[in-house]
Amino acid sequence: MSVAAAILAALVLVLLAPAGAHAGPAPRDTGSQPVDSYANAVRQSVWVTTGLDGDRDGKPDRVAVDIVRPSEPAAAGQKVPVIMDASPYYSCCGRGNESQLKTYDKSGNPVGFPLYYDNYFVPRGYAVVLVDLTGTDRSDGCVDVGGPSDIASAKAVIDWLNGRTTGYSTRTGSTTAAASWANGSVGMIGKSWDGTIANGVAATGVDGLRTVVDISGISSWYDYYFAQGAALYDGGPDALASEVESSAARSRCSAEQQALRTGAPRNGDWTSAWQQRDYYADASKVKASVFVAQGAQDLNVRTKNFGQWWDALAANGVPRKIWLSQTGHVDPFDYRRSAWVDTLHQWFDYYLMGVDNGVQNQPMADIERTPDHWTTDQAWPPSGTAATRLGLLPGTANGLGTLSAAAPPASGTERYTDNPAQSEDTWAAQADQATAAKVSFTTGVLTGDLRLSGGGTVTLTTTPSTTSAHLSAVLVDLGPATIRDYEAAGEGITTQSTRSCWGDSTSGDSACYLDTAADTETVQQTVFSRGWADLGHYDPALHGVALTAGKPYTITLQLASSDHVVPAGHRLALIVAGTDNGLIVAPSTKPAITIDLSRSSANLPLVGGLPALAHALRGGSDSPRAAGGPATAAPAGGPAAALPASQAARLR
Incomplete structure (x- = not known):
C-alpha cells in the first residue's frame, strides 16, 4: 500500500x-x-x-x-x-x-x-x-x-x-x-x-x-x-x-x-x-x-x-x-x-x-473556483438565483455594444459577418476591438463580484444575407486569471510518473494509478458559457427550413449551464458571432447578420438577480463573492482539434 x-x-x-461489513444496519x-x-x-x-x-x-x-x-x-x-x-x-x-x-x-x-x-x-x-x-x-x-x-x-x-x-x-x-x-x-x-x-x-x-x-x-x-x-x-x-x-x-x-x-x-x-x-x-x-x-x-x-x-x-x-x-x-x-x-x-x-x-x-454542490480550490453550496443553483433580463444596447462604435439592465432600445442594429476560421477564443481576445466577425456587449468594470449559476438564454432577432446561418453566443469574463488549461491534451490535468494505491492488488489487477496534477495557464479572458444554433432551426420543434435572405428571424439560444464568479475589477461580456471554429460545423454560406437590438436580449442566471448586478457595478463589502476568491479565465488558443478526433476517443 x-x-x-x-x-x-x-x-x-x-x-x-x-x-463488521456484513453486520446488518450500521449505527450512525x-x-x-x-x-x-x-x-x-x-x-x-x-x-x-x-x-x-x-x-x-x-x-x-x-x-x-x-x-x-x-x-x-x-x-x-x-x-x-x-x-x-x-x-x-x-x-x-x-x-x-x-x-x-x-x-x-x-x-x-x-x-x-x-x-x-x-x-x-x-x-x-x-x-x-x-x-x-x-x-x-x-x-x-x-x-x-x-x-x-x-x-x-x-x-x-x-x-x-x-x-x-x-x-x-x-x-x-x-x-x-x-x-x-x-x-x-x-x-x-x-x-x-x-x-x-x-x-x-x-x-x-x-x-x-x-x-x-x-x-x-x-x-x-x-x-x-x-x-x-x-x-x-x-x-x-x-x-x-x-x-x-x-x-x-x-x-x-x-x-x-x-x-x-x-x-x-x-x-x-x-x-x-x-x-x-x-x-x-x-x-x-x-x-x-x-x-x-x-x-x-x-x-x-x-x-x-x-x-x-x-x-x-x-x-x-x-x-x-x-x-x-x-x-x-x-x-x-x-x-x-x-x-x-x-x-x-x-x-x-x-x-x-x-x-x-x-x-x-x-452541501449539495462542490465547485472548483481556481485550480484545486473548491467552494460548497448547500443548494445548487444557490438560493436567490434568478433569471435576469439584460438589454443589448448599441455602443460608441460598430460591433461594441453594452450589456445593461436598461430596457432594450427603441431602435438600433449591430452587424457582423460569419468567419468560420475564427473561434470563441479569438472573439474573446478581441472583445474590445471592433472586428467584422462578431459583436461584443460588455458591462462596465465591476466594483463587486458577480456570480452566474446555471443556464441562461439569449434571444436574437436577426436578418441573414443568405439562405443559411449559424449563430454563437458566449459569455466571457474579461480579466486576468490562472485556470486549468482545459484546451490542452490533458484537458486540465497532467499525468505524473508516480503512483498512489486505492485498495488491494493482485498480480493481475493493480490498485495503483498514475498520479495527476493541475495543468494551469495564466490568461486574460475566460469563456465560461456557450450556446450555438442554426438559424433555420428557429422553431423549438427543431425542424429546419431554408432561410429567406433579408427576412428577420427570432431565435432563442440556450446557454449551457455553468457556475462562474466574475470578480471585481473584471467585466462581463456577451459576444454574438457566427461559426465557433472547432466547436460547430460551418454552414454552407458565410452570411452577414444584422441584429435588431430592440427585439433582442439576454436572460442570465444571476445569483441575487438584478440587485446583485447593480450592486456589483457600484461595489460594496457585501458583494456576492463566492468563498474561494475570483473566478478564472480561458486560454487564447482555439479548440480546433475538437472536430477531427475520432468519436470513440472524444466520448471516452
Missing part, C-alpha cells in the same frame, strides 16, 4: 468506529471497512438474456457480465450490494486515464478489471459488475449508441441481479447462473458513454437501481451531436458504433448501422431516433439518487447535457449532488482523487448499504 493510501486508511479508522457515522479479501474474491462471467434479437440470428441476445465479489459474505450466508459500470469500451478503447481493458486468463475467466472500483470496494463488502453493452466485446447483438438496445442490455443486468430474468454460465449454453449472492441494491457509475447509460437506465425507473454516479454523461444524444440544429461534430452515431462494435457485430449488423444513419440525419432535425435517446424527458421516472460530476469546460459532452438533466431531476424531487470542476472531459479521480474516493465511499455506503453517515445532508 502506498503512503497516501495508508494515511487514508488510518484516517478512516480514526474517524469511523470499526464495524460508521462505514464499510476493508475486511474482505480481494485476493480470494470470486471472479466469474455470466451472460444475461435481454429478450432482444438485435443481430437477427433467431436467438435472444445475451450480454456479458464480468463480476468480482467478496467470498466471505456468501460463505456466511449474507448478500452484498452491487456497483455496476456498463460500457462499450472494455475491449476497444479502455477506461480511465490509463485506458485499461478487461483481461482474462486462458480459460476466459476474468482477471483484470479496469479502474479502481473493484480494488477499493470489494474488500468493503461490495460486488463490482462490469457489463459489455450489446454488440461490444463478448456480448451479442448490435451497438445502439444510447438507444433502446443499449439501455435494455444494462437494465437486464439489474433485473438479473434482482431475480427477474435469466443468466447463463456461458454465452451459448443452457446452464443457468443465479445472482443468489446479490441483495438487489445496485449503484451504476461511469464516465461519458458509461455515465450516459446510467442516466438512461435510471430514466426507465427500474426497481433495484438505488443510485447513479454520472460522470460527464449525456442526457440527450441530440444535444451531443447538435446544438439547436447546428452540427457539433462531423459524424453521427453510425460512425461511433463502428468504432466500438465487436467483429461479430460488424459482420451482421449492417441493417442496424443503416438505421442509425437514416434515423439520425445530419441536417439537425429532431427525429424519433433522438426521442428514443432523450433521457431527461423521462426524469419523472427516476427513482435513484443521482451524483453528477462534470467538467464546466467540457467541450466533448458539453455542459448543456448535465444542466438540463439536473434541472429535470430537481423538478421531480430526485435526491442529488454535484461536483463542477474547471476541467474538460476528466474523471474526478484524476483531478481531486482523495476527496472523490472518500465522498464516493460515503455515497455508496449510504445509498447501497444504508449507513447513516450524513452524506445526504452535506
Whole structure:
C-alpha cells in the first residue's frame, strides 16, 4: 500500500468506529471497512438474456457480465450490494486515464478489471459488475449508441441481479447462473458513454437501481451531436458504433448501422431516433439518487447535457449532488482523487448499504473556483438565483455594444459577418476591438463580484444575407486569471510518473494509478458559457427550413449551464458571432447578420438577480463573492482539434 493510501486508511479508522461489513444496519457515522479479501474474491462471467434479437440470428441476445465479489459474505450466508459500470469500451478503447481493458486468463475467466472500483470496494463488502453493452466485446447483438438496445442490455443486468430474468454460465449454453449472492441494491457509475447509460437506465425507473454516479454523461444524444440544429461534430452515431462494435457485430449488423444513419440525419432535425435517446424527458421516472460530476469546460459532452438533466431531476424531487470542476472531459479521480474516493465511499455506503453517515445532508454542490480550490453550496443553483433580463444596447462604435439592465432600445442594429476560421477564443481576445466577425456587449468594470449559476438564454432577432446561418453566443469574463488549461491534451490535468494505491492488488489487477496534477495557464479572458444554433432551426420543434435572405428571424439560444464568479475589477461580456471554429460545423454560406437590438436580449442566471448586478457595478463589502476568491479565465488558443478526433476517443 502506498503512503497516501495508508494515511487514508488510518484516517478512516480514526474517524469511523470499526464495524463488521456484513453486520446488518450500521449505527450512525460508521462505514464499510476493508475486511474482505480481494485476493480470494470470486471472479466469474455470466451472460444475461435481454429478450432482444438485435443481430437477427433467431436467438435472444445475451450480454456479458464480468463480476468480482467478496467470498466471505456468501460463505456466511449474507448478500452484498452491487456497483455496476456498463460500457462499450472494455475491449476497444479502455477506461480511465490509463485506458485499461478487461483481461482474462486462458480459460476466459476474468482477471483484470479496469479502474479502481473493484480494488477499493470489494474488500468493503461490495460486488463490482462490469457489463459489455450489446454488440461490444463478448456480448451479442448490435451497438445502439444510447438507444433502446443499449439501455435494455444494462437494465437486464439489474433485473438479473434482482431475480427477474435469466443468466447463463456461458454465452451459448443452457446452464443457468443465479445472482443468489446479490441483495438487489445496485449503484451504476461511469464516465461519458458509461455515465450516459446510467442516466438512461435510471430514466426507465427500474426497481433495484438505488443510485447513479454520472460522470460527464449525456442526457440527450441530440444535444451531443447538435446544438439547436447546428452540427457539433462531423459524424453521427453510425460512425461511433463502428468504432466500438465487436467483429461479430460488424459482420451482421449492417441493417442496424443503416438505421442509425437514416434515423439520425445530419441536417439537425429532431427525429424519433433522438426521442428514443432523450433521457431527461423521462426524469419523472427516476427513482435513484443521482451524483453528477462534470467538467464546466467540457467541450466533448458539453455542459448543456448535465444542466438540463439536473434541472429535470430537481423538478421531480430526485435526491442529488454535484461536483463542477474547471476541467474538460476528466474523471474526478484524476483531478481531486482523495476527496472523490472518500465522498464516493460515503455515497455508496449510504445509498447501497444504508449507513447513516450524513452524506445526504452535506452541501449539495462542490465547485472548483481556481485550480484545486473548491467552494460548497448547500443548494445548487444557490438560493436567490434568478433569471435576469439584460438589454443589448448599441455602443460608441460598430460591433461594441453594452450589456445593461436598461430596457432594450427603441431602435438600433449591430452587424457582423460569419468567419468560420475564427473561434470563441479569438472573439474573446478581441472583445474590445471592433472586428467584422462578431459583436461584443460588455458591462462596465465591476466594483463587486458577480456570480452566474446555471443556464441562461439569449434571444436574437436577426436578418441573414443568405439562405443559411449559424449563430454563437458566449459569455466571457474579461480579466486576468490562472485556470486549468482545459484546451490542452490533458484537458486540465497532467499525468505524473508516480503512483498512489486505492485498495488491494493482485498480480493481475493493480490498485495503483498514475498520479495527476493541475495543468494551469495564466490568461486574460475566460469563456465560461456557450450556446450555438442554426438559424433555420428557429422553431423549438427543431425542424429546419431554408432561410429567406433579408427576412428577420427570432431565435432563442440556450446557454449551457455553468457556475462562474466574475470578480471585481473584471467585466462581463456577451459576444454574438457566427461559426465557433472547432466547436460547430460551418454552414454552407458565410452570411452577414444584422441584429435588431430592440427585439433582442439576454436572460442570465444571476445569483441575487438584478440587485446583485447593480450592486456589483457600484461595489460594496457585501458583494456576492463566492468563498474561494475570483473566478478564472480561458486560454487564447482555439479548440480546433475538437472536430477531427475520432468519436470513440472524444466520448471516452
